[in-house]
Amino acid sequence: MTQDELKHQVALAAIDYIKTLIKPDSIIGVGTGSTANLFIDELAAVKDKFQGAVASSDASAERLKGHGIEVFDLNSVDEIVVYVDGADEANKSLCLIKGGGAALTQEKIVAQVAKQFVCIADESKAVEILGAFPLPVEVIPMARALVGREMVKLGGDPVWREGVVTDNGNQIIDVHGLKITNPEDLEAKINMIPGVVTNGLFAHRAADVLLLSTQEGVKTYSVMNTVSAEGNYF
Numbered sequence: 001m002t003q004d005e006l007k008h009q010v011a012l013a014a015i016d017y018i019k020t021l022i023k024p025d026s027i028i029g030v031g032t033g034s035t036a037n038l039f040i041d042e043l044a045a046v047k048d049k050f051q052g053a054v055a056s057s058d059a060s061a062e063r064l065k066g067h068g069i070e071v072f073d074l075n076s077v078d079e080i081v082v083y084v085d086g087a088d089e090a091n092k093s094l095c096l097i098k099g100g101g102a103a104l105t106q107e108k109i110v111a112q113v114a115k116q117f118v119c120i121a122d123e124s125k126a127v128e129i130l131g132a133f134p135l136p137v138e139v140i141p142m143a144r145a146l147v148g149r150e151m152v153k154l155g156g157d158p159v160w161r162e163g164v165v166t167d168n169g170n171q172i173i174d175v176h177g178l179k180i181t182n183p184e185d186l187e188a189k190i191n192m193i194p195g196v197v198t199n200g201l202f203a204h205r206a207a208d209v210l211l212l213s214t215q216e217g218v219k220t221y222s223v224m225n226t227v228s229a230e231g232n233y234f
């Protein structure tokens, strides 16, 4: 299977997974990126089984609306039954790096509200140690140089994602060269720097479930059970 086929396979698996959770009045959290897009397209087929969605980006909101799915403002929603989103990397504790598409801040907000966070990814995203994928950090524009210098102190090599403006009007720094052995600690340290909106480590709010698309099918990992019935991928 190609990577696109793997992504499609996991999007379908996510639909099967959420079917057991949703009710006619449910609001679903929907992520951003190429895997999330395939999930949105498949979600259209079951749109009569839930009330609507909260999106983690303008792009996802537009795609949802294009399928006739109602998009709610997060502030008007009491509960999100499940949040489904992709990732750039996932480790066996289901800590993630996200933000390759610059949507990390809104993704983290929606994930925090959701009762359950289901990460959907193809097998190329599973890693022993996070950090081969450059860690995105969303910064207030005037703080970009300051945050860059602080990233160097933390052992990283910051690169400004020039030309990219987030949905929140901010900028992105991609931090290369980090070998992230303690994601919780690094997530907190980076978020303490003035001018950082948030960073792409999802460790304090890791995924609850990882649906990992492999050539042998979709494997299900949860925090309680990183060794799935089908075998240990990590």
Ligand SMILES: O=C[C@H](O)[C@H](O)[C@H](O)COP(=O)(O)O
Pocket (backbone or CB within 6 Å): 031, 032, 033, 034, 035, 036, 085, 086, 087, 088, 097, 098, 099, 100, 101, 102, 103, 104, 107
């Ligand atoms: O900002 C973007 C998100 O964190 C994406 O979920 C992440 O980059 C994975 O995207 P894709 O499914 O396209 O690999």
